Amino acid sequence: MRGTFLWRHRVVLTSGILMLLAMHMLSAGLAPGARAEKPSLALMWILRPFQSMSADLAGDSTGFVHDYFDLVNVRQENLQLKQQVATLEGQRTRLAELEVENRHLSDLLELREVLAMPAVAARVIGADADELSRTLVLSQGSSDGLRRDMAVISTEGVVGKLIAVAPDASRVLLINDHNSGLDAFDQRSRARGIVAGQLNGDLTMKYVDRTEDVKPGDSVVTSGMDGIFPRGLLVGQITRVSQEGPGLFLNIDIRPAAEFRKLEHVLILTQKPPELAPEFKG
């Protein structure tokens, strides 16, 4: 066996077969949320404790760094007093953190009441490992009633939709991911288009006719016609409108209402918005 052609070239042959398999997966256009759901969910389940722990550590370390700088200039003091100060500082930081968390959750609760839709609050515990894809990992999953394609929002505006749901964690595709798209309209001019993410993380509004009166500063809100987001949720503000290029449509840049990097808590709408009659969908 050891002297045979197959044995001598086993690394190249195995790698070749595996690369062909990978190319087959690529060409079949399998999304990680489709047939690969099981391994993806298993990984999410395995990584959840690490991510949850690091989310806690991140919160604590911010307080620790602030405490350190506060104490750098303090001269010799009584050890007991120092310990008391440190303890009180720690408690204060924790209380401040709890206060912020409490405010976030109260805001989410208020938002849920305004929307009058069943919703689940979740904590952000991780992000995407790939710098070109924009997703977040949440602390809640199917055991809390979450399913794929549910809308995720924050108090500032639309965040994205769920693309993978494990029992205790889930993954959100952010609206600024280049694979994301949602039906929206300019609140002032009522011009409708598709808000889509770009490779560099920017947000644009596509397919808005050049004759439409769209201006920078206008707010863009969801239309409710994609069957995922309810009508009237804030997506962002228009920052630039141009007519460059030969196309039929305007080039519109949008600044998202939600600050994805700073998100700590989000709300997942567990009920789909009411279906619009076909005559209103056009």
Next chain:
Amino acid sequence: MRLVFIYAIATLIALALETTIPHWLPIGMLMPNLVLILAVDLGMKHHGAIGALLAFGMGYAIDSFSGTHLGLNAFMLTLTYLVAYGLSRYLISTSTTIGVILVFVAATVTGLANSIGSAGLEAPGDAFAMLPGLALRAGVSALFTPWVFALTGFSKRAVGLRSRPVRE
């Protein structure tokens, strides 16, 4: 079996770090591609079908957990493994310097392939516009390479495995 165990644990830790740190610290592109460093380490030091399978598994893990194109990272990491294997055999060396250079090149090419895969072939300009950022990340990955190699070497010695090239 011990080899599979060590690289599986290392991949999980690398994935956990890569998916959490960038969200809490504003380092953006400065997060090294730790899994790719592991694939290069594997290719330079473990010459066998299991190494290729492990590299494919690492890529599949990245694909299934992040990104939106299943198969892209599996392909790129298997290719990276194959190149690292070929180079270390051809040069008869497992020098860290070669590993650093290889990680830089592989991280840049993998990043570019991911960009093109994400932007679609109709917009390659968008992908190439990201090249400076990708090269920066590749540079950071290269800087981390000696430490990752040292850590995997230490882990292998701890469980009684050789940290130099091993043929099945």
